[in-house]
Amino acid sequence: DLTPSSTMTSNIQTLIDQAKDLFDKSYSSNPAPGSIHITTAPGRVNLIGEHTDYTGGFVLPLAIGYSTVCYGCGSIVKTKGTKCRVVSINNPRNIVEFDAIASALPSDSNKWVNYVQGVVLQYLPELKDDETFALDIAIAGDVPLGSGLSSSASLEVATAVFLESVMKEGGVDSPYMKLVERSRKKERAVRCQRAENVFCGVPCGIMDQFVSSAGCEGNLLLIDCRSLDFREVAMGESDGNKPVLVVTNSNVQHNLGDSEYPVRVQQCKDATAALSRFDSKIQTLRDATLDGIDVATSQGLLGGILLQRSRHVVGENKRTEDTAVALENGDWVKVGQLMNESHASMRDDYEVSCKEIDILVELAQSFEGVYGSRLTGGGFGGCTVTLVREDVSQALMDYLKEQYKVKTGLDCVCLKTCPSDGARVL
């Protein structure tokens, strides 16, 4: 679970040691052929741009100092019926085997393995028809599970980089392996998202995999989820004063989240269909404007829930682009205002917040020295992100912990975070 420290740092060396130990215990008597590869990929926090990625909109996340490490050996083999093996520190006695063949089906009993196997299947086309992967992987991570910090994306992306490392050593010279680094980071994210959509059955957007793949120390990423263009956004400075980001884990995760996410995806499609009757150029909500929504509403083409959902997404895209500019200008008041508006929109129009998260956000927003606070991630629990003056950040964290307990009876965990690097070979 989240370490109750005030700084969010991943101790990569500890994770490597844990994964190596697990590897040695699990496979040392008969390891798969090939040399050792070690890779890592981080979780993420999204500053703003929520529920916009699956309609081709803008997001502004940062990679965080919590990550997943894959430690193992692997090679490309011609043996038919080769099994891959994977084991996680979360269940160290359960070594799971899976087939690295295109016709493989997802597991019902070990769902977490689908995040690894789904990615392996995405990389199979890189190999020759008679080749496959032989892999023994041990996994350790410190991204808190189920807290909206993208532990699953970090597992997918760490796996993808692991496979790339195996392919590089195996001399694979496919077009993918020849891509320049920046393009490969994007394409890796596309594959990991596809693995999650197709093999894990989760209709997520691309934000989490993208920032886990392409994150950059000291920078947030402004990602255009339609073109997949992205740029690094550094926090500017004003009067030598740079605020910090505090992430607060509410320690609640409502089951509703899993079922409501696909509902929101479908509602966006339905809203797009309604809006395209008004303007045929609208192919996704990214193409719509708030004025267009008003006109379509006045013509009776849009109303009720679909109006609310599209108003959130279209407004959020604008807020996200505006936030990137305000961040670079060091205009913290503006950034905070946009974060607060984003939260209100998620709560009232998109309806993905919950009581506990609203309490945390309200506590933070009313604290002297806080610029803005909002729900981050898919919603129905998970974490909030708050922009706060550094000199009062510790007092804020103490206040949130105390008051959240008073108001909900629950403990929350607060951490300061800053942008970290994305996935890499260690």
Ligand code: GAF
């Ligand atoms: C989850 C999804 F995985 C992302 O793609 C994104 O839609 C997010 O919820 C909401 O912004 O993390």
